[in-house]
Amino acid sequence: MGELVDFFVRSRNFILFVLLEVLCFYFIINTSNYWSATYFNTSNRYAAQILALSNAANEYARLRQVNADLALENQLLNTQLAKLLQSKPAAPAEYRADSAFADRFKFTVAKVVDNTTQFANNYITIDKGTDDGIRPGMGVISPTGVVGKVRVCNHHFSVVTSILHSEFLVSSKLPKANEIGSARWDGGDPHLxxxxxxxxxxxxxxxxxxxxxxxxxxxxxxxxxxxxxxIGVQPNQTFHDITLNLATNFSNLSFVYVVENRLQVEQEQLEKQIENEK
Structure with missing residues (x-):
């Protein structure tokens, strides 16, 4: 306390000078319309700039939550879109899917915690596991396209076989040509x-x-x-040599959606039974 008093005593002249300056400034602002308006406009401008910087900082700090909210919203939209597409198949026109078939796909949002693109066989780790209903064999997509398939799970994490894997095949369709083929990574560019x-x-x-x-x-x-x-033509082949730009950008993959086909087990059991009878 004594040191604080000593500080004021030593600095009394400077403190008095500052107080007088503030008092003069106050009188100038309140007795002159020009200086009053100038002070008002200047203070508002700087206050607006400080507020804008503060809002920008707050928005940046909330980006993680914003991304999570958008991922949940996309999960809901994916579910609704899948249901709509399944309930209204293109052909035959008289076919109408029952409710079980229309609701067969369920989407679970997950965050990518590890991801490789530099190997011949790449994998992705996500923060959802068996406690969240994830199991091996489920498909994984991103907001823009196909990602891969769940390979192994524990209670809280799952490892996904990426589409950037030498043995991963995706049954694919060219809607314009109405042709079915297989998409496969050749181990080169992770964008193709x-x-x-x-x-x-x-x-x-x-x-x-x-x-x-x-x-x-x-x-x-x-x-x-x-x-x-x-598009090219393979020598002595009857097939096109086609290279695609991948829909999913694996270099900045953040959130994905695990796809559960509720009828998958039933479908695969029947197909396996037919194979065994051959």
């Missing part, structure tokens, strides 16, 4: 993937979309795989 088994006599154009086909039990049909980048 090959589309195989498309007849050279089918029309294919640069920019055509390629989506998941109806002939798989892992992904809902119509999920974007990529878009045609280049």
């Amino acid at each position: 993937i090959k589309l195989m088994d498309i007849s050279r006599y089918k029309p294919v154009s640069k920019g055509d979309s390629v989506v998941t086909s109806e002939f798989n039990s892992t992904f809902p049909p119509g999920i974007l795989v990529g878009r045609v980048r280049t």
Whole structure:
């Protein structure tokens, strides 16, 4: 306390000077319309700038929560879209799916905690496991396209076989040409993937979309795989040599959606039974 008193005593002249300056400034502002308006406009400008900076800082700090909220919203939209597509199949026109088939796909949002793209066989780790209803064999998609398939799970985490894996195949469809093929990564550029088994006599154009086909039990049909980048012809082959730009950018993958096909087990058991009878 004594040191504080000593400080005021030593600095009394400076403190008096500052108080007088403040008093003079106050009188100038209150006795002159020009200086009053100038002070008002200047103070408002700087206050607005400080407020804008504060809001920008708060918005940046909330980006994690904003991303999580958007992921949950996309999860709901994916569920509604899958239900709509399943309840209104393209053909035959008289077919109407029952409620079980229309509701067969369920989506669970998960956060990517690890992701590789530099190997021949790449994997992704997500923060959802068996406690969240995840199990091996479930498909995984991003907000923009196909990601992979769940390989192993524990209670709180799952490892996903990425589409950037030498043995991962995706049954794919060229809607424009109405042709079914298989998409497979060749181990090169993580932004590109090959589309195989498309007849050279089918029309294919640069920019055509390629989506998941109806002939798989892992992904809902119509999920974007990529878009045609280049078209060639394999020597002595009857198929196009097609390269796609992958729909999913694995370099900044943050949130994904695990797809549960509620009828997958039933479908695969029946197909296995038919195979055994052959």
